[in-house]
Amino acid sequence: MPRFLAVVATSASLVLLTPFAGTAPATPATPSDRQQVYDAAAAEFGVPAEVLLGVSYLESQWNTYAGTPSVAAGYGPMHLTDFATANTGQRPEFEDSDGRGDDSRPMLHPAPVPTDVPAAALQTAQQAAQLAGVSAEAVRSDPRQNIRAGAALLASYQKQRSGNAGDWYAAVAKYSGATDSGSAADFADEVFQTIRQGETRTTDDGQQVTLRADAAVAPDTGQLAELHLTPTRSNGAECPRGVSCELDPAAYAQYGPGPDDYGNHDTSNRPASQKIDYIVIHDTEATWDTTLKLIQDPKYVSWNYTIRSQDGHIAQHVLAKDVAWHAANWYINSRSIGVEHEGFLAESGWYTEAMYRASAKLVRWLAAKYQIPLNRQHILGHDNVPAITPTLIPKQHTDPGPYWDWDHYMALLGAPRPLPLPAPPFGMLTIHPDMATNNVPFTGCVKSGVACPDRGASEVVLHSQPSDSSPLLTDIGLHPSGTPQTMDVNDVGSRVSEGQQYAIADRQGGWVAIWYLGQKGWFHAKDAVFAAGVVVAPKPGRASVPIYGRAYPEASAYPAGATPQDIVPMTYVLSAGQRYVFGGVAPSQYLATVWDPTGTVNTKPVNGKTRYYEIQYGHRVEFVNADDVLLLPAF
Structure with missing residues (x-):
């Protein structure tokens, strides 16, 4: 490892932060009644x-x-x-997509949503x-x-x-x-x-x-x-002490004659078989009662934990050793734990402090147990998980959405807090808006095109020029026809989120541009802080390099008789002259699975020699082949 990497980037979470020069001072709190x-x-x-x-x-x-x-x-x-008055219509998170995210198997077709009382x-x-x-x-x-x-x-x-x-x-x-x-x-x-x-x-x-x-x-x-309350069942749930947690096992059953006609998760032997690198934060898009019914459907998908809003109660459904089908990306699923939170992102529902605290206790414990860095490169929202192929980009999910308070949540996790970084400006930044005052004019929370309630958000909108009146960026993966992004609450193609890190592309007055989806994305500099770390750039002589939504091994790595998985490049590319923040080394792995009711089948992943790096490319993370790029200090 080069010396600068040893100093700056054992992980991309090692950041030193300071406000941009010219940032307006925080408005002092005013006395109130x-x-x-x-x-x-x-x-x-x-x-x-x-x-x-x-x-x-x-x-x-x-x-x-x-x-x-x-x-x-x-x-x-x-x-x-x-x-009776709250607008909380049911739209379970996975009703219109395959949370398994494995294109080597047919897409699931979940049963209708159960009625919830x-x-x-x-x-x-x-x-x-x-x-x-x-x-x-x-x-x-x-x-x-x-x-x-x-x-x-x-x-x-x-x-x-x-x-x-x-x-x-x-x-x-x-x-x-x-x-x-x-x-x-x-x-x-x-x-x-x-x-x-x-x-x-x-x-x-x-x-x-x-x-x-x-x-x-x-x-x-x-x-x-x-x-005289009902005693809480623990039933062997994997949870830290000091939280209310029960084991409510997900369905694991065959529902048809085919070898892949089973659900709703896979047995494995993690972390002995492969390391757990990510924790993915979701919201359910359904109430607690409906969510617990859905987890019992073998034709539906699964996740490891659900957290109740009103009091922070935790139910575990899939043990950490096994692989839940929750992120719509099999590579991420096989290396992650999925945590669902009772919630409705598009209806602008807010999350209780009780749920934030219970979730933080659980995730902090899981991160320590499995040595997962407490940063936004490894604690992902479902909206940060990449699609597996270009055609599936528009189907990838957008929860927990802009009203999830990432700054507060990461503080509860005990993630590293900002430290001052002296001038001159460094080559990367961390997104850091003031959520209390960051009232982004999203639409579509209740009805398409209608303004959402006026309230703080953890996301910042990107413009094509240093002007609030300039168009948003265009996400060619999300909108293949080339139509511009919208302000719809689920349209993430021109947005960045609290804690995410990007390479600086340009500055002008009180504006700063970052490299984002192959473009310069402009926003107000007050919504970010300087950071130091490592960026990825194409090797000299390369006009562009491909980007991938998963880090699969080369064909020669598969054993005899096994079908190599396709290595499918995304619509996007990393072009010469651009930089993207390095999120860590991503092992090239593919986990083949079989119906295993005994839990005794050895499910070792295929490990390749190809090396990949995770990068923060747009709102979602992506992967690049390490042989195509250089790692550079963001100075």
Whole structure:
């Protein structure tokens, strides 16, 4: 390895960051009356203010989300739920594609989506409204009334009034809506941990709220027994301690006479057979109940874990040693773990803090166990996974979408935080918008062409020139006819996401351009920070080099009798003069699979001599043959 690689790039996560010169300073938080609203509601209904603030933080981070419901049909800072008014139509993530992503086998044809009936526990807005003496509509739309109603509901769960915060453990646990003891305890424990540590932040509508730390608070955890909840099943689930987690095995069965007529995952022996390199973040596009029904269909696909929105409860469906069919790319599937989150990206549903925290605990534990770097080259959204062939690019999925808070999530994971990098400017950057104020005018959240609700996003739109009025870039893979990209929430061909890294192509005033899909993509420099690392460029004399959606071995690597898999170049190329950020070495492997009800078949992958590098090429990662390119320091 060249010396500069040893210094800069054991992985692309080793970055040093600083704001671009000329970036406007952060707007200081302004005093607000939201703090007084919490204090007044706490006093009115006899709830300790720190308990009310802690519960609200775990539900919403004190945000209002402009009155739009969460993925669990919750409204406002107190996440009071009303499934009857929330627009959460079912469109399961894989109903129109093959999550297996293996073109050596026929595409799956899932059964129709099962009918879902929301749980009664999700209906709290009406009850809270009655307790507070206001209308349910006010609870959904008015932050003050939402906080009052939440305080009233929390107080109704408390058997005996007490000014001691620790005496409210059972009431807090009940507020979670969980029906099992583990999930309720996890929620309550996180609330009291937040109280002990304290929090302060500016909300999405510009209100500064503070929960002062009180390390002396000692919750009476023994109160949990008073709720008479169902014990949480663990059943051998692979989860860290301190989370509510159960094993709910995915279907593994034959449904036809053919050798490939089985589903919905493959048995294997990871990591002994091959390393797990990625964790892929999804949203379900369906409710929890529907999702658990779908995982039992052998004609459907699978994923390793699902996380419930209302309380962060985790269900594991496929053991880590086996391969779930979740990313629509067999190479990524065979080297990854898929984590689904109850949610609806296109309907602008927001994700609860309880779900973020449970997910971060799980993913942090998995990353440590399997030595997966905590960076956006290895912690991927499904929207960052490449298609396997050019014709399938338009079918590749776009979840978890622009409203997933990647900055907050990576911080919860304990990913490396930015450090200052001195001038002069370096040759790469990290996307880093302020999600609270980054109100991107997406369309199509509810109806095609109609503006989405005004709220913060973790993605930044790219333009063809340093001007907001200039056209977006064109993704020839996503739009083969050459039509320009749109602002539709699912149209990812001219967008970058928090934490992704790109090579700098140009700068002009307050604008910066990156190399993106073979073009210069311009955006406001304030939405990024400088980074140091390694980039990939074509070798001298090469006008362009091919790009691949998977890193498959050369034909000579396959044993006798095995069918070599095609190495299919994508529509895109890496052209001379362009640079793309190096995401790590990608081993050339192909995992052949068979129906194995005994779990005893040795499923070793085919390992090739060809070397590939992962690169950040567009919104999605791609792969290049290492023999075609050079690795260069991004200086």
